[in-house]
Amino acid sequence: MAHGPQPRPLPSVLLLSLLPIAVWLIFRPFLSPVPPLPALHSSLGFSIIAFLAALYLVPALGGIMVKANLKGKDLLKTYDTPIPESLGLVCASIYILLLILFIPFPFSGWYNDHAGNQPTTKAAEGISVPEFPHHLLSLYLSSLLSLLMATMLGFLDDIFDIRWRHKLPIPIIASIPLLMVYYAEQGNTHVVVPLPFRPLLRRTLVNLGPLYYLYMSLLSTFSTNSINILAGINGSEVSQALIIALSVILNDLLYLPWPVDFRIPLHLLGSQKEVEVGGVWAAGMAYGSRQLVERHLFSLYFMLPLVGVCLGFMYHNWYPARVFPGDTLCYVTGMAFAVVGIQAHFSKTLLLFFLPQIFNFVLSCPQLFGLVPCPRHRVPRFDRNANLLHPSKALFERSPSHLSTLVLRGLSLLGLTELTTHPSTGQVLECTNLTILNVFLVRLGPMNEKRLVQVLMGTQVAGSVTAFVVRYGLAGLVYDGDRR
């Protein structure tokens, strides 16, 4: 029998060269002159540590996972070697521990004393956000609690192998700390009414009240599960998380003060106005709003180390995978996105970064809700001889209902599934499983696993580009330009 791949080599030069950079970034803000966004330097340093820690600890702890029976066979390979499972736990632990160690940097008022030496020059340079508002510490801690609960629940899921119908609502439990503190802090439950509905509702803002809390918990459920169901091939979960995190970071950067002034040619995206970002420490698209800068800094503090951890893990999870993430990784990354979307108030923009996941979810609905049979695994079918993946199929054991046939014929017309029909009656006998991965294989033909995950990543990037176009181009059509 063929043997599994050897562990990937770890280039020690990486460690040697990146570690001093990380340490420098973490402690740079203590040297004068204090940079305008001091804690962001430290966060960047922590993210490099996160990357290195994941890079080295994930393979080192794989053996322990196998010993505790946390292992799985790679379904799409010729070898049967057990692969360590649930390494997302290691990633989540590194991530959360670093976020905890990071607490004093933005919240202890270290830099205030420094910045106090030169108040006038700072003021002249515009927004410098030296002090992080204290009440944000509670929000930060409640986010950590939710992340830790998501990790715990994800790991319990890995251990006890909870059935998917039962685990759908699990992220709601993990979001409880978020909701409780949001409530105790008397968080904003108003939403801006889109322009077309304003004449109808006769107001600009509408208070959703308890519905807003429902929305928040559903957001975390969605972001967690949508990554979890778009899984099954090497690197799929972590690459989605990585690209979404990078998109959120790019979006955050637009709201930060920059020393250079640049314009975004929004008219190319169909907007009527020009957006100017930066200027002498003017706060990007925050247009000088300190609150907006703070919110997006908050988001960056969570997203930068996530990118670090994901990159480090991806090195070992990339085709052919040496380790598997388990549900834990999906839970913690999904919860991280929900946390920043909620706490930094850009949940609608965040949802735009989930376009492939939304597509996958909507496409999966006929199988999730029983219109079409749903096998235990919907991963593509592996052709051992050619090393290619083909779309996997769901077999109708009884003849499909009229509704099922109608839905499947519609999807087939759109090219999203391939049907096998009875040659004489035309009755649907089989259809390809309704996942985005199978759609790729139906549309682009059989390909190997590495190629498939690359197509998935390409789609995710394309989705994010679309998201930016919609958010900064088309959103002007339904919302005021200066909404925050």
Added chain:
Amino acid sequence: MAHGPQPRPLPSVLLLSLLPIAVWLIFRPFLSPVPPLPALHSSLGFSIIAFLAALYLVPALGGIMVKANLKGKDLLKTYDTPIPESLGLVCASIYILLLILFIPFPFSGWYNDHAGNQPTTKAAEGISVPEFPHHLLSLYLSSLLSLLMATMLGFLDDIFDIRWRHKLPIPIIASIPLLMVYYAEQGNTHVVVPLPFRPLLRRTLVNLGPLYYLYMSLLSTFSTNSINILAGINGSEVSQALIIALSVILNDLLYLPWPVDFRIPLHLLGSQKEVEVGGVWAAGMAYGSRQLVERHLFSLYFMLPLVGVCLGFMYHNWYPARVFPGDTLCYVTGMAFAVVGIQAHFSKTLLLFFLPQIFNFVLSCPQLFGLVPCPRHRVPRFDRNANLLHPSKALFERSPSHLSTLVLRGLSLLGLTELTTHPSTGQVLECTNLTILNVFLVRLGPMNEKRLVQVLMGTQVAGSVTAFVVRYGLAGLVYDGDRR
């Protein structure tokens, strides 16, 4: 072979009668007149819920634990039936989830609006503490983070079976959130200098700085591990936790405002002054200090549900045990004690409640640090025929060093161990294992397991009584009377 015991029956009448009381207590503060300590009512209600949840969920989830291979043989029984292990995870989950759901009660300012209706009467009644200070929310959340990390690490310990030398420092990791937020909140690192040392140091307060953080992390390490090493017989872990929690609660109650006035006859304990507790809503031994009342309320919010969970779990863990706690219970209870000791600033008083644990730890040192051989299990030896426990023994495979012999002879003189010596040379061949449980068996003779745990509980209660005498009687000799 004999079969293990059947699950203990659950008296449904308990559920039926306690649930409405719990609901009433939780929501009573919303009715006028608002009680003077509204959130404490709710906390009491939550604690009843915690008790009921543990009572019903622990046996219900035992089967799932066994399926995930979390089970163990009871070493001191005639039967070999596997007993579900790690049920501390269920207790910890109930405990932490209820603490999270409790957040809005003290922190959302619900009762301010109510209390606002009658400000003058309230003021006339003394301290009513209607509003919980906002900055305490961060401390509350950091405590929850530490508890959750302790739970997680305890469960990982159960799963991966970490060696005890490696797991000693684990609570330090769990205490990091506590330390970070304490630091970010610029928590007090001063300690009061005992009277005899004041002439030496020439000050009343001394700033320990970083040493204070070391002290805090060592406190959590101590409180966690000291419960963990005093284990091995049915009900031992949870009964220690229960009695310590009740002692902390009793101590907290002394600082709360009471409608009735009572005096504690402290002169009987050797103190020179009389202590008056209560009066018309005057704040007990807090002598009107709002901060002290808040701190002890904080402690009660953590201790009351812990008592609930421990009571519910103890019902199933009592001899003969139907479930085992695993390391998770020791970790979460130990961390809970560290949390209240640190956050509510009574760590020295807390340590006094650990007298039996301190005794057990000091006694264990010769075995922990290699002077005396340390077998894998130091639990008493079980005599199957008589159903009695005898002291277990450590065998010297090589002849003991002079130091070991000296230490053992000293302990033997004190009656803390029994030595088996060579009849002619007098060389020590064996000694009883150095744990408090074996000391009981050496001093009081063989007894059954149930009796032994009752002796342990009696000792714990006696320790707490001593602690109160020392704290409120003798402490006046080394500290000022009015220290806070």
